[in-house]
Amino acid sequence: MTVEFVCVGTEILLGNIVNTNAAYLAEQCAMLGLSCYHQSVVGDNEERMEEVIRQAVSRSDIVILSGGLGPTRDDLTKEVTAKVFGMELVEDPHSRSRIEAYFQKSGRQITENNWKQAMVPKGAIVVDNDNGTAPGLILCKDGKRAVLLPGPPNELIPMFEKDIRPYLNQLEPEGIYSKMVKICGSGESKVESLITDLLEKQTNPTIAPYAKTGEVHLRITAKAAGEEKAEALMKPVIEELYRRFGKQIFTTEEEVTLEETVVSLLKEQHLTVTTAESCSGGLTAGRLLNVPGASEVYREGYITYSNEAKEKLLGVSHDTLMTCGAVSEETACQMAEGAAKAAGADLAVSVTGVAGPDGGTEEKPVGLVYIGCYNRGSVFARAFHFSGNRAKNREQAVAKALTMLREALI
Amino acid sequence: MTVEFVCVGTEILLGNIVNTNAAYLAEQCAMLGLSCYHQSVVGDNEERMEEVIRQAVSRSDIVILSGGLGPTRDDLTKEVTAKVFGMELVEDPHSRSRIEAYFQKSGRQITENNWKQAMVPKGAIVVDNDNGTAPGLILCKDGKRAVLLPGPPNELIPMFEKDIRPYLNQLEPEGIYSKMVKICGSGESKVESLITDLLEKQTNPTIAPYAKTGEVHLRITAKAAGEEKAEALMKPVIEELYRRFGKQIFTTEEEVTLEETVVSLLKEQHLTVTTAESCSGGLTAGRLLNVPGASEVYREGYITYSNEAKEKLLGVSHDTLMTCGAVSEETACQMAEGAAKAAGADLAVSVTGVAGPDGGTEEKPVGLVYIGCYNRGSVFARAFHFSGNRAKNREQAVAKALTMLREALI
Structure with a gap:
């Protein structure tokens, strides 16, 4: 079955808010095995809204609409969808008393326009809204369905989880299952x-590559009647990817991040880590410490932006800084080793480079970053040449630092 | 003139990523005075993409597409748009050598499929990508325009600001000028x-509020023939906002960030700063050091995740940690003061809190964060109660830490 999303709201068209509802609904429906080929956003204009809804209904089995269910005259989603489905609006006594109770509870005065929210398309399934006044609605006609949800995420998400997901889940016999191979x-x-070759011959499962900073993700998606059958379809593809990329694959789970992998490896091996950062200025630590429970493996870290700080906190030799410079293999190694000793950690990663936009020379251009890695007695550093702006260069350096840490642990 | 956005990517349809490009483009185009009535998302499928692009071109003057310009066979945006505009693809020697240089600089191997990115629709305007390999493209035919932008925001945004915005701005006789009042x-x-009252009576200039983490931005947009006239229209509104928000306004310039303001204030006053971070784990330093030239005011900083590190590096008293706990006003104050002394800095900011998801208690729930601020001899701390997930709580803490630093400097 196909689904598409129509998000209604001038505030989305003007860029006042980011359309997080679409992302939420898309992820949920993908998990339910519904195929989604289109998303649209349209404003609170009757004619354009009708055109967009008619097109969506004509090309997809299920259209999920969000927004435009409020009490004001601008809110037209229900009226226009009912028109497209050829249904008249009638008052729903249950919704009317729910709205009454909602206002009573919140101690606010009901204004006349609020009763508009108790009007529903005749024959529609009415879904209670536990966090607001506008009910959700499911319209069904000639095998086509429209699901109308309130726009605020704190109303939409609970309603979807409680009532809409179970409703949609019973519509499809075959599900979609996916794994994310992260490299x-x-x-x-x-x-x-x-x-x-794999991309050329893909059918079921399919393979889709996604570029991320310092990582490439391959989404493997199988369509099957049940998770077990899907796993069986995906298994040979994933095994083939392991044959080709080996240890570069750090997870096959959607939600696992590179920093989580590093923290897990450290935990398993009962090791601790620290960071010594110059140009990346704390961002490597920041990513590692976004992992809940990182305190088991990380106790302290150093931001050593000046040469003096590199000497004082990490014991980098004054001679090295004078002869090789702060951005050098030698300094990166001494930073990592010094950090590990100062923190009493088993491993350490160091980052020193020219993030830009200034400070580059012919010999050491903007984008040159050395990353050092100390690992229980041995230390080495690698040079990278990044080519983004300052923020991007730093982000890439952090990704490489985590990659090198991981390599030291596998 | 009307504009609409077509964002291309299966990862958006599957909900893997939130479509922030659409929000960015929508905000930018609204600011330019372009009317936007539709946004769409379509996947990497030739037939459906063609249908969506044809419809967009038929109903809007300008169609801005993002994504699908990568080197892989999935990436079809350029091919399909060229087909819709009836243009053939030819190799652009300039793009070819730019891609070559990009790879040379980053020390990576060019693979055959990268050359695909040097192919451009014949007659299109080619826009250099300073942060990636895919060039931007502007196609124009029979008064209709398509603007093709790379999908990664770190490529799309700089390209839009440098080349696309000026291009779009000269299409209309009356220019749109705006200021961003950041609070x-x-x-x-x-x-x-x-x-x-100001929002209700707005005409020219208009005022549009945007909520950001720890900040509120008010975009003031004037339509006028020339920048001088626009400035004259905006001046009284901005003055009124200064009367209402006073020193909470930290800039009226679009591109100026809170951390830049802090670094500028420090430079002007010849002061230095350091950071002592527990739950935010380096992210405050990370933001401060994203400002080019921050080395003048920031030399070193500390990530003190464990209690031991707070004692060892910052001299927080063992007694305080035992009696008040690591997440307390007392600890935050001692962290800030200790950091300033250790680094020999004039100011210091400290962050200690319960970022979650674990570690909360009834007395100290998830989201409770203390931020300390040391300022040339005096120190104080404030408690904040954030209500996001771990990442969001940390991000909010960093925003407050920067806000407190700024307050100490004005």
């Missing part, structure tokens, strides 16, 4: 060139 | 309630 240490085009 | 220290509903 670090290779760029997107390199990864793709290594799986051209 | 810190008040929430969105507070700000809005203080300017209800």
Whole structure:
């Protein structure tokens, strides 16, 4: 079955708010095995809204609409959808008393326009809204369905989880299941060139590559009657990817991040880590410490932006800084080793480079970053040449630092 | 003139990513005075993409597409748009050498499929991408325009600001000019309630509020023949906002960030700063050090995640940690003061809290964060109660830490 989303609201068209409802609904419906090929946003204009809804209903089995169910004259979603489905609006006594109770409870005065929200298309399923006045609605005619949800996420999400998801789940016999094969240490085009043959012959499961900073994600999606059958379809593809990318694959789970993998490996091996950052200025630590429970493996870290701080906190030699410079393999190694010793940690990663936009020279251009890795007695550093702006260079450096930490642990 | 957005990407349809590009483009185009009535999302499917693009071109003057310009076979936006505009693809030597240079600089191997990105629709305007390989493209035919932008926001935004915005701005005879009044220290509903009267009577210039983490931005947009005339229209409105929000306004410039304001104030006053971070784990330093030239005011900082590190690096008293706890006003004050002394800095900001999801108690729930501020001899801390997930709580803490630093400097 196909689904599409029509999000209604001038505030989305003007960029006042980010359309997080679409992302939420898309993820939920993908998980339910519904195929989604379109999303649209339209404003509170009757003619354009009708055109968009008619098109959506004509090309998809289920249209989920969000927004435009409020009490004001601007709110037209229900009226226009009812028109498209050829249903008249009638008052729903249950909704009327629910709205009455809602206002009583919140101690606010009901204004006349609030009763508009008790009007529903005749024959529609009415879904109670536990967090607001506008009820949700399910319209069904000639095998086509429209699901109308309130716009505020704090009303939409609970309503979807409580009533809409179970409703949609019983519509489809076959589900979609997916795994995310996440690769670090290779760029997107390199990864793709290594799986051209797999991409060409893909049917079920399918493979879709996504480029992320310092990572490439391959989404493997199978359509099958039940999770077990889907797993069986995906297994040989994932095994083949492991044969090609080996240890560069750090997870096959959607929600697992690179920093979580690093923290888990450290926990398993009862090791601790620290960070010594110059140009990345705390962002590597920031990512590691976004993992709940990172306190088991990380106690302290250092931001050493000046040469003096590198000497004082990490014991980098004054001579090295003078002869090789702060952005050098030697300094990166001494930073990592010094940090590990100062923190009493088993591992340490260091970042020193020219993030830009200023400070580049012919010998050491903007984008040159050295990352050092100390690992229980041994230390080395690698040079990277990034080519983004300051923020991007720092972000890429952090991704490489985490990748190197992970490599030290596998 | 009308504009609409077509965002291309299966990852948006599957809800893997939130479509922030649409919100960014919508805000920018609204500011340019372009009317937007539709947004769409479509996947990497040739037939459906063609249908969506044809419809968009038929109903709007300008169609801005994002995504699908990568080197892989999935990436079809350029091919399909060229087909709709009846243009053939030819190799652009300039883009070819730019891509070559990009790879050379980053020390990576070019794979064959990368050359696909040097192919452009014949007659299109080619827009250099300073942060990636895919060039932007502007196609124009029979008064209809398509603007193709790369999907990654760190490529799309700089390209839009540098080349696309000026291009769009010269299409209309009357220019649109805007200022961004950025406010810190008040929430969105507070700000809005203080300017209800201004919002109600707005015509030219208009005022549009945008809620950001820890900040509220008010976009003032004037339509006028020339920048001088626009400035004259905006001046009284901005003066009125200064009367209402005073020092909470930290800039009226679009591109100036809170951390830049803090670094500028420090530079002007010849002062230095340091950071001592527990739950925010380096992210405050990370934001401050994203400002080019921050080395003048920031030399070193501390990530003190464990109690031991708070004692060792910052001299927080063992007694305080035992009696008041790590998440307390007392600890926050001692962290800030200790950090300033250790780094020899004039100011210091400290962050200690319960970011979640675990570790909360009835007395100290998830979201409770203390931020300490040391300022040349005096120190104090404030408690905040955030209500997001771990990442959001940390982000909010960093915004408040920067706000408190700024307050200490004005």
